[in-house]
Amino acid sequence: MEMAVVGLGHVGSVMAAALATQGHGVLGVDVDSQKIELLSQGRAPLHEPDFEALLQDALSSGNLRLAIPGEVKGLGGIVFMAVSTPPSPDGGIDLSQVQSALHWVRSIARTGATIAMKSTVPPGTGRSLMAGPLKGSGLLYAANPEFLREGKAVEDWLQPHRVVIGGDEPAAIEALRQLYARVDAPIIVTDTTTAEMIKYSANAFLATKISFINQIASLCDRLGADVETVARGLGTDPRIGSQFLSAGLGYGGSCFPKDVRALDFLSKENGYAFELIRAVVDVNNRQRQLPLAALRKEFESLSGVRVALLGLAFKPNTDDVREAPALDIIEYLLEEGAEVRAADPVAVDHARQFVPDSVTMARSAMEVLEDAQAVILVTEWPQFKELPWDRVARIMVEPRFVFDGRNALDGRLLRSLGFLYRGVGRGLTSERATDAAVLRSLG
Numbered sequence: 389m390e391m392a393v394v395g396l397g398h399v400g401s402v403m404a405a406a407l408a409t410q411g412h413g414v415l416g417v418d419v420d421s422q423k424i425e426l427l428s429q430g431r432a433p434l435h436e437p438d439f440e441a442l443l444q445d446a447l448s449s450g451n452l453r454l455a456i457p458g459e460v461k462g463l464g465g466i467v468f469m470a471v472s473t474p475p476s477p478d479g480g481i482d483l484s485q486v487q488s489a490l491h492w493v494r495s496i497a498r499t500g501a502t503i504a505m506k507s508t509v510p511p512g513t514g515r516s517l518m519a520g521p522l523k524g525s526g527l528l529y530a531a532n533p534e535f536l537r538e539g540k541a542v543e544d545w546l547q548p549h550r551v552v553i554g555g556d557e558p559a560a561i562e563a564l565r566q567l568y569a570r571v572d573a574p575i576i577v578t579d580t581t582t583a584e585m586i587k588y589s590a591n592a593f594l595a596t597k598i599s600f601i602n603q604i605a606s607l608c609d610r611l612g613a614d615v616e617t618v619a620r621g622l623g624t625d626p627r628i629g630s631q632f633l634s635a636g637l638g639y640g641g642s643c644f645p646k647d648v649r650a651l652d653f654l655s656k657e658n659g660y661a662f663e664l665i666r667a668v669v670d671v672n673n674r675q676r677q678l679p680l681a682a683l684r685k686e687f688e689s690l691s692g693v694r695v696a697l698l699g700l701a702f703k704p705n706t707d708d709v710r711e712a713p714a715l716d717i718i719e720y721l722l723e724e725g726a727e728v729r730a731a732d733p734v735a736v737d738h739a740r741q742f743v744p745d746s747v748t749m750a751r752s753a754m755e756v757l758e759d760a761q762a763v764i765l766v767t768e769w770p771q772f773k774e775l776p777w778d779r780v781a782r783i784m785v786e787p788r789f790v791f792d793g794r795n796a797l798d799g800r801l802l803r804s805l806g807f808l809y810r811g812v813g814r815g816l817t818s819e820r821a822t823d824a825a826v827l828r829s830l831g
């Protein structure tokens with residue numbers, strides 16, 4: 389089947405390469421000529437496990453061609469739109485990249501081609517595009533939202549949990565049905581706006597789960613319960629499910645924060661108060677202040693206190709720092725006069741543009757832990773979880789305060805090594821249990 393992918397960011401580049409390895413002739417288009425150059429050499433412009441190998445397979449199969457718009461003569465079959473839809477200052481979504489890409493597609497696509505919208509657009513967008521810029525174009529339109537996660541994008545594309553096809557024209561739906569015919573996952577076929585709504589609801593629901601467990605964690609801290617065990621107890625109920633119940637510094641990234649805010653914005657625009665989603669946002673913003681509150685309890689003043697942050701990326705296995713908790717935490721610490729250093733295995737280069745020069749950054753944790761009085765685990769990279777904490781105890785200095793912002797470390801072990809350990813919602817019980825164990829071992 390002839391197809392093109394317009395916009396080669398995280399979603400676009402992975403799906404273009406994957407579709408090509410699945411035997412389709414794919415044209416990948418992006419306005420960024422450097423990106424096209426890099427991809428054409430089989431090199432990944434982003435950190436995404438397994439992507440580079442997939443890209444190289446796609447290129448060597450001869451099924452993937454890459455071009456800037458000026459080099460493209462015509463488009464037909466299915467044209468996937470995967471350009472970025474960043475947040476706009478008013479809390480809505482900036483659709484300018486979608487609009488200009490569609491303008492170009494319209495000028496070059498053959499009548500009967502199907503535009504499949506992969507970019508996350510607010511519910512209602514598809515219908516306004518059909519009634520506006522695409523009216524009379526002879527092009528078909530379908531919403532085909534994408535659910536892949538950064539860091540697991542290849543796996544998610546190859547083994548999706550579901551495929552959603554939303555269209556108001558049977559021929560558009562049929563084109564996509566054929567494409568996904570061999571996918572082993574439920575296919576949900578609906579109208580355009582409902583498909584768009586599924587995407588927003590999925591992200592908003594997952595974000596709600598995170599803010600919910602984070603509020604339970606705050607209560608656990610106050611009551612002396614352990615949120616990790618509470619989450620296990622909750623998650624074993626299949627009606628609840630065990631995923632997205634990890635308490636911590638909250639969600640970040642290019643999707644949840646913007647989609648949740650946009651849903652709030654869209655609700656207001658339509659005269660509806662979505663109180664729950666507002667609370668999800670507020671709780672998430674507050675989570676980022678937890679390390680600061682914990683540090684303030686241990687240090688009279690943070691002025692001159694040497695604090696090491698472990699993790700800059702918004703989650704492990706990506707170099708993406710968009711809306712990453714680390715960036716806010718660094719800002720809060722600097723405002724209080726702390727001396728901040730930060731480590732991340734892959735995100736240092738991306739973070740540099742947002743972090744002042746006064747913050748020392750390194751790829752390895754050990755480099756930033758020397759002499760530090762406090763450490764904050766922000767991103768649960770495996771290499772941070774597996775640090776030789778006995779050595780860390782020797783290179784850090786009193787009070788060796790550890791704020792485990794992802795509940796990823798072994799609190800008991802750290803306490804036994806002389807660290808002052810604090811987690812999120814696991815404070816009191818584990819602390820009491822450890823204190824009791826320490827007392828017993830002291831006789």
Ligand code: UGA
Pocket residue numbers: 508534535536537538539591594598631632633634635636637638639640641642643644702703
């Ligand atoms: C998310 C969705 O999971 C994808 O299905 C969706 O396609 C994508 O957004 C998108 O709309 O493009 P992603 O942003 O890559 O994917 O990241 P997630 O793995 O979902 O994690 C989001 C954030 O939630 C991270 O900051 C993570 O640390 C945080 N999180 C996740 C928690 O704080 N607790 C949890 O239990 C799970």
